[in-house]
Amino acid sequence: xxxxxxxxxxxxxxxxxxxxxxxxxxxxxxxxxxxxxxxxxxxxxxxxxxxxxxxxxxxxxxxxxxxxxxxxxxxxxxxxxxxxxxxxxxxxxxxxxxxxxxxxxxxxxxxxxxxxxxxxxxxxxxxxxxxxxxxxxxxxxxxxxxxxxxxxxxxxxxxxxxxxxxxxxxxxxxxxxxxxxxxxxxxxxxxxxxxxxxxxxxxxxxxxxxxxxxxxxxxxxxxxxxxxxxxxxxxxxxxxxxxxxxxxxxxxxxxxxxxxxxxxxxxxxxxxxxxxxxxxxxxxxxxxxxxxxxxxxxxxxxxxxxxxxxxxxxxxxxxxxxxxxxxxxxxxxxxxxxxxxxxxxxxxxxxxxxxxxxxxxxxxxxxxxxxxxxxxxxxxxxxxxxxxxxxxxxxxxxxxxxxxxxxxxxxxxxxxxxxxxxxxxxxxxxxxxxxxxxxxxxxxxxxxx
Amino acid sequence: xxxxxxxxxxxxxxxxxxxxxxxxxxxxxxxxxxxxxxxxxxxxxxxxxxxxxxxxxxxxxxxxxxxxxxxxxxxxxxxxxxxxxxxxxxxxxxxxxxxxxxxxxxxxxxxxxxxxxxxxxxxxxxxxxxxxxxxxxxxxxxxxxxxxxxxxxxxxxxxxxxxxxxxxxxxxxxxxxxxxxxxxxxxxxxxxxxxxxxxxxxxxxxxxxxxxxxxxxxxxxxxx
Numbered sequence: 193x194x195x196x197x198x199x200x201x202x203x204x205x206x207x208x209x210x211x212x213x214x215x216x217x218x219x220x221x222x223x224x225x226x227x228x229x230x231x232x233x234x235x236x237x238x239x240x241x242x243x244x245x246x247x248x249x250x251x252x253x254x255x256x257x258x259x260x261x262x263x264x265x266x267x268x269x270x271x272x273x274x275x276x277x278x279x280x281x282x283x284x285x286x287x288x289x290x291x292x293x294x295x296x297x298x299x300x301x302x303x304x305x306x307x308x309x310x311x312x313x314x315x316x317x318x319x320x321x322x323x324x325x326x327x328x329x330x331x332x333x334x335x336x337x338x339x340x341x342x343x344x345x346x347x348x349x350x351x352x353x354x355x356x357x358x359x360x361x362x363x364x365x366x367x368x369x370x371x372x373x374x375x376x377x378x379x380x381x382x383x384x385x386x387x388x389x390x391x392x393x394x395x396x397x398x399x400x401x402x403x404x405x406x407x408x409x410x411x412x413x414x415x416x417x418x419x420x421x422x423x424x425x426x427x428x429x430x431x432x433x434x435x436x437x438x439x440x441x442x443x444x445x446x447x448x449x450x451x452x453x454x455x456x457x458x459x460x461x462x463x464x465x466x467x468x469x470x471x472x473x474x475x476x477x478x479x480x481x482x483x484x485x486x487x488x489x490x491x492x493x494x495x496x497x498x499x500x501x502x503x504x505x506x507x508x509x510x511x512x513x514x515x516x517x518x519x520x521x522x523x524x525x526x527x528x529x530x531x532x533x534x535x536x537x538x539x540x541x542x543x544x545x546x547x548x549x550x551x552x553x554x555x556x557x558x559x560x561x562x563x564x565x566x567x568x569x570x571x572x573x574x575x576x577x578x579x580x581x582x583x584x585x586x587x588x589x590x591x592x593x594x595x596x597x598x599x600x601x602x603x604x605x606x607x608x609x610x611x612x613x614x615x616x617x618x619x620x621x622x623x624x625x626x627x628x629x630x631x632x633x634x635x636x637x638x639x640x641x
Numbered sequence: 642x643x644x645x646x647x648x649x650x651x652x653x654x655x656x657x658x659x660x661x662x663x664x665x666x667x668x669x670x671x672x673x674x675x676x677x678x679x680x681x682x683x684x685x686x687x688x689x690x691x692x693x694x695x696x697x698x699x700x701x702x703x704x705x706x707x708x709x710x711x712x713x714x715x716x717x718x719x720x721x722x723x724x725x726x727x728x729x730x731x732x733x734x735x736x737x738x739x740x741x742x743x744x745x746x747x748x749x750x751x752x753x754x755x756x757x758x759x760x761x762x763x764x765x766x767x768x769x770x771x772x773x774x775x776x777x778x779x780x781x782x783x784x785x786x787x788x789x790x791x792x793x794x795x796x797x798x799x800x801x802x803x804x805x806x807x808x809x810x811x812x813x814x815x816x817x818x819x820x821x822x823x824x825x826x827x828x829x830x831x832x833x834x835x836x837x838x839x840x841x842x843x844x845x846x847x848x849x850x851x852x853x854x855x856x857x858x859x860x861x862x863x864x865x
Contacts, residue, residue: 193752201745202740545738552725552752552753553724555718555721556721638692
């Protein structure tokens with residue numbers, strides 16, 4: 193009979209106490225798994241590898257705010273950029289793709305952020321090479337929209353659904369124009385899941401979204417460092433058309449017309465730089481160069497979203513994450529202490545058992561080893577059960593969490609850090625088994641027989 | 642196997658710091674395959690003597706030679722191994738481990754020697770004790786007599802040369818006493834094992850070929 197079998201027998205003898213102590217380790221480990229997974233989700237959520245662009249070009253201001261509003265859509269946009277600037281960037285030979293986005297409004301139902309953009313937005317892969325997929329169509333028509341999976345789920349929207357949007361600002365004005373859902377995006381596990389995408393032309397065409405002519409001229413003159421007259425001259429035909437077709441004099445019923453470029457504004461422009469590896473130009477290098485160049489001017493800023501997000505992650509979210517990990521570490525240690533107390537308390541009842549084994553010829557090291565094996569077995573069984581419990585619990589909870597928060601959770605996602613848990617639990621077991629083992633080692637045989 | 646004790650002394654320290662001598666045995670021996678009983682009233686040092694012969698307790702001085710090996714000279718771990726391989730022990734209260742079945746209790750007796758754990762031999766011994774149908778029973782599921790028989794099987798599981806029995810019938814009812822004593826005696830004779838039984842009961846002591854009153858060999862017990 194091996195020492196391990198003897199240890200197992202002893203565990204079985206105190207089955208209830210042993211099970212409870214192993215369970216406490218299991219709960220600690222399961223919690224650790226949950227924290228590691230939450231950590232991964234957090235990391236994935238804030239992992240800008242998912243964001244398929246090299247740079248976000250936006251108005252000067254807070255970099256973090258620009259990222260939070262453009263990528264995560266959880267902050268109001270800073271300001272707007274003239275359409276002409278977007279067109280200039282589109283012509284830039286170093287830029288592969290420039291996608292305009294207009295943000296600020298939200299849905300009347302559910303309050304989901306609305307993003308006006310072009311169909312090109314959906315052509316750029318996210319999270320490596322993953323492609324956007326729609327249930328039906330892309331929003332090519334002016335009043336067409338596709339919605340993220342979470343929006344569709346929470347609002348109960350299907351293709352054909354019409355909706356209105358609430359204007360950004362303090363008045364909560366609901367626009368009269370209605371968009372129609374033409375497609376529902378497949379889940380992406382990104383903020384796109386809770387975003388409503390509308391055709392940019394439609395976004396511009398909403399009453400109140402076009403910038404008043406005078407203001408637009410002044411803004412563009414200021415932005416490009418030109419005179420008011422120079423800008424007026426550049427947009428002479430636009431201005432003439434606007435005057436000839438004054439919106440206030442009639443309603444739009446029955447006809448449609450494009451918004452003049454002068455009155456168009458975008459919140460940000462998403463950029464992918466050209467990569468010419470043969471010539472030694474990498475997109476990242478170009479992005480850095482481009483970003484530095486813009487920093488010199490006063491027009492706009494180009495932000496690599498990684499930078500402010502990394503700062504946020506390190507300074508704020510990182511600390512919370514760290515705290516959570518420490519807390520679960522403490523829980524495991526507390527579980528370890530409970531195992532220690534359980535084994536240590538059982539020692540007084542087991543002196544006789546140990547003395548019998550000694551009388552049968554077991555030397556001190558053998559009885560010490562048996563107690564240590566008990567502790568290791570309990571901790572390891574608890575640890576393995578904890579891993580199963582952690583993942584098993586998440587399998588059950590994942591659909592609920594996903595429905596509540598929109599966070600896509602893969603409960604079977606294995607964090608390599610989980611591998612560290614087993615040696616850590618074993619080390620803990622050795623530590624907590626040491627003192628009871630020592631008590632066994634020192635048991636006086638003659639006195640306890 | 643022979644056993645020879647020469648000038649074995651043992652004393653304990655009392656709480657007030659005084660030395661309390663419990664054993665002083667100038668000479669005691671047991672021949673190979675001899676069966677003897679050691680009789681005396683409680684407090685006469687019988688159990689201490691048994692523990693010293695088993696190597697569980699070390700004497701303050703003197704030698705305990707078992708089959709030519711002075712076990713007092715052995716380091717503790719070697720003494721433990723010597724006990725596991727050469728000496729069997731039957732306890733007053735059987736000392737079976739409650740979580741282990743009858744068979745496992747016997748296997749446990751084999752686990753601490755260098756020899757292999759021989760399951761077939763363990764079954765055979767339990768069969769010899771009339772417990773073939775009780776192998777997987779836990780001690781709590783066995784009668785007192787059956788428990789004692791498991792304890793005997795465990796004591797001889799490693800084919801020892803010396804069997805020490807400390808009041809082996811103390812927990813057995815009067816009708817079973819004779820059976821247990823006969824069994825121990827027969828098993829030792831069959832397996833060529835020397836036997837030393839410690840008892841306070843002169844009647845039990847008288848059943849063995851040689852009876853040694855503890856007071857006869859322990860000078861501490863003798864009147865000054």
